[in-house]
Amino acid sequence: MEKKAQLYEGKAKKVYATDDENLLIVSYKDDATAFNGQKRGTIEGKGVINNKMSNILMALLEENKIPTHFVKELSDRETLVKKVKIVPLEVIVRNVSAGSFSKKYGVEEGIVFDEPTIEFSYKNDELGDPLLNDYHALALKLVTKDELETIKKYAFRINEILKKVWSLCKITLVDFKLEFGKLSDGRIVLADEISPDTCRLWDSESGKKLDKDRFRRDLGGTEDAYCEVMARLMQNIKSAQEIKF
Ligand code: TMP
Numbered sequence: 001m002e003k004k005a006q007l008y009e010g011k012a013k014k015v016y017a018t019d020d021e022n023l024l025i026v027s028y029k030d031d032a033t034a035f036n037g038q039k040r041g042t043i044e045g046k047g048v049i050n051n052k053m054s055n056i057l058m059a060l061l062e063e064n065k066i067p068t069h070f071v072k073e074l075s076d077r078e079t080l081v082k083k084v085k086i087v088p089l090e091v092i093v094r095n096v097s098a099g100s101f102s103k104k105y106g107v108e109e110g111i112v113f114d115e116p117t118i119e120f121s122y123k124n125d126e127l128g129d130p131l132l133n134d135y136h137a138l139a140l141k142l143v144t145k146d147e148l149e150t151i152k153k154y155a156f157r158i159n160e161i162l163k164k165v166w167s168l169c170k171i172t173l174v175d176f177k178l179e180f181g182k183l184s185d186g187r188i189v190l191a192d193e194i195s196p197d198t199c200r201l202w203d204s205e206s207g208k209k210l211d212k213d214r215f216r217r218d219l220g221g222t223e224d225a226y227c228e229v230m231a232r233l234m235q236n237i238k239s240a241q242e243i244k245f
Contacts, residue, residue, distance in 0.1 A: 001025070001080055011037060012050070012197060021083070022184065028077045032197070034216040036128055043215060043222050048076045049230045050195035055079055056237055057162065057194045064161055064245045066154055068190040069181060084181025084191050088142050090121040090129060091151060093159045094175040098200050099213075101175070110207070116159050118152060123179070150188045151180050158190065165240045166201060169232035171210065174200035196226050 003025050004017040011033045016025040028047035033040050051073070058070035069081040094101055097111040120137055121129040137143050143151065155178055166173045176199035179192035192198070196211040203210060210229045214222040 001074070003078075012047075013193070018080070023071065024081055024083050025074065026079050026081055028079075028193075032212065032215050032222075034212070036125060039216070041215060043212075043226065045223060046197070046226055049226045050193055050197055051077050051079055053195050053230055053233060054193040056233065057165070058190065060165065060237075060240060061158060061161060061190065063241070064157075066158055066161070066190060067187065081191070082181075082183060082189065084183055084189060086123070086191060087147070087151070087180045087182060087188070088123040089137060089151070089180070090123050091155050091178040091180065092119050092121065092175060093117070093155050093178070094119075095159070095163065096172065096174040096200075096202075098174050116156065118155055147182075147188055154180070154188070154190065161245050162194070162199075164243060164245065165233075165236070167204070168236040168239055169229075170204045171229065171232065172202045172204050174202055176200070196229050201229055 001023065002019045004019065006014055006016050007024070008015040012029055012031060014027045014029065016027065018025055028051040030042045030044055030047045031040070032043045032046065055070055055073045058068040062068055062070065069084055071080040071082060073079050094117045095113055097107050097113070098109045102109045120132055122132050122140070122142070123129060134148055137148060138145060158178065159173070162176070163173045176194065178190060180188050181191035182188060199211060200209070200213060201211045202208065209219065210225040214220065214225050
């Protein structure tokens with residue numbers, strides 16, 4: 001597969017065209033940003049870990065009937081994916097209070113919910129990714145009703161699968177952000193990435209944060225945390241593949 005022109009550079013990834021109009025190559029960077037790009041830095045080796053982790057998890061989701069953009073890992077940092085039109089929604093699922101949820105509603109972090117929650121942000125950096133509800137998403141014509149139902153169904157199913165995978169690794173899946181895309185035939189698939197950049201992952205016993213919050217909150221040890229999470233996933237992925245979800 002030949003890598004052609006760079007089409008886009010985001011905060012954590014670059015996207016290239018290929019000689020197949022339906023396929024793209026994504027290349028994961030070590031660059032890290034937070035607070036809508038106000039905080040910038042580098043997490044050494046993050047691109048390699050996020051690429052591999054995202055691919056392992058997306059392949060597992062595919063096996064469990066969640067369609068994704070993943071096609072094939074090409075190298076440490078590069079992956080071949082299906083070309084999609086990104087649905088401009090950040091889809092956030094939460095199992096435990098943390099981050100903006102705790103701040104907004106004035107509750108401590110670490111409260112385990114009886115049921116997971118879902119929320120949407122309008123993916124728009126200029127507006128600061130404002131929170132919106134289903135009706136707003138429909139009014140803005142960001143999605144159709146059917147697409148929204150599909151996205152919610154997939155998001156909760158993904159949560160069930162990922163919660164079990166991380167629990168095998170002795171990690172609590174606190175919350176995470178997903179992005180979906182539309183293939184040329186209109187089908188919705190999971191896109192973007194699943195990594196410690198986009199998930200909150202806490203050690204189940206100590207509660208230690210093993211995700212990008214270490215960078216966001218200047219806790220130190222960010223690289224080690226990413227390595228730790230990756231190592232635990234590699235140790236447990238075989239067992240995860242055997243689970244009937
Ligand atoms: P929040 O608590 O800051 O709203 O974040 C919820 C989850 O979404 C958390 O796992 C981190 C992830 N996230 C992103 O992936 N990208 C973002 O831009 C933000 C704000 C959060």
